[in-house]
Amino acid sequence: MMTLNIAIAGSSGRMGRALLEAVARTPDMRLSAALERTGSPYLKKDAGELIGSPCNIAIIDDIAAALPGSDVLIDFTRPEGTLAHLAVCRPLGVKMVIGTTGFSAQQKEDLKAASKDIAIVFAPNMSVGVNVTFKLLEVAAKALNEGYDIEIIEAHHRHKIDAPSGTALHMGEVIAKALGRNLSEVAVYGREGNTGERAPATIGFATVRGGDIVGDHTVLFAGTGERIEISHKAGSRATFAEGALRAARFLADKQSGLFNMQDVLGLRE
Template identity: 40%
Template sequence: MSCKVIIMGAGGRMGGTLVRLARAGGDFELAGVVERPDRLGEVQSLGYPAAGNLDALLPQAPGAVIIDFTAPEASVDMARTAKRHGNPAVIGTTGLTPEQQEELRSIARDVPLFWSPNMSVGVNVLLKVLPELARMLGPAYDLEMFEVHHNRKKDAPSGTAIKLAQCLAEARGWDYDKVRNYGREGIIGARPVEEIGVQTLRGGDVVGEHTVFFFGPGERVEVTHRAHSRDTFAQGALRAAKWLAGQKPGRLYGMADMF
């Protein structure tokens, strides 16, 4: 049985990728697309129900899973609309504030909701592996990270970098907000033992790259994940949509739940 999906921001880079893969895969039925009114003409030619407002589209697609990779406030507003209509929703947007994340958790009590800052299978395997690596190497190894993305990415550090760093902090028993360091400049003194540096690079059309460093005595261990295509994230989101269609509300789901 095919899974009905609605794509938010269908004229954008991620939205366009989602539309292409949903149309190509036999497991999905594209129930509609949403784009800003000033860009609606770009997606109306796709031949699917199109609207500049999600409220206008959902009555035509009961039960369809909404997929959203737009922007923090837009994604939260989408979740509010999904709740009003009872539609499940998958969110891959990064840069959400703690308050916005908390609102999603509240909405998830009433409608199936899934959020992950990275839909890549490889990255989510790293979230399982890195804490064990940190524990096995021990406190003599300093933890650092850098992330690289395209020059149009708006948030920094990336949501994926933050998630990876948070899992490392948890493995060490540290409060992430107290040990994170997003930039160094000037005479700052010796590096504290309890610190995780997360540095940001932006340029070109890089889809996404994250490297975690374990700097130890006489050696270092590096773990790198590189996304070669947005298809990686889109495929993960579609997989999440199909999984979420069979779930009940109650809490905010993530990739770990699906695995």
């Protein structure tokens, strides 16, 4: 059994610790590097101590020094940090699993350009369940293409900095594509005051932020006399970490290309 050497960016954060725990309990993976931002109080500490299991891998902020010897970097940080990491991974040939959200259109193009040289799995949500939900939404949207109003409601913890969530936006993109619409033309991101009647072709988004909610997403198809709701609720970040490791394993035999979790799970038509 081949062992994958995994580097983790943002290793002291909520997702970073979930990833450390997931790698520690996965037989075919080994932690090869743990990264944090410059100035982090966790620098030089043993990464394993964050999860109660010392591993002799020190947390450092020098990505160029950390990455040699790693097969895959898993990154759930912020767009600017991820792109800085990408600039180092690309010439070194280190593959990337990217769960960061909030990228601009140009930044997404930068990821696409880099995928000509290294293999990348980029997904707004690494959860296996969420990605099955994306497929269900595609089927539902095609069947409920007339007479149903579509609203997407998402809730996350108070620390999340982007809204709507990347997952909610991707849900909108999946639905819009299934209906032959352009999300940028039909999305409604907030309502206030005298808004007038709801335009039938729109896709609405509602955002909730509070407490320690890991991630709740519901898509409402509201018709005359009935409502269909498709929901996914995450109770632990472990589900995202396990999906990220599955994505890393998927990249093992890939040299280049830009993939998402639909590719990883074999759901792409």
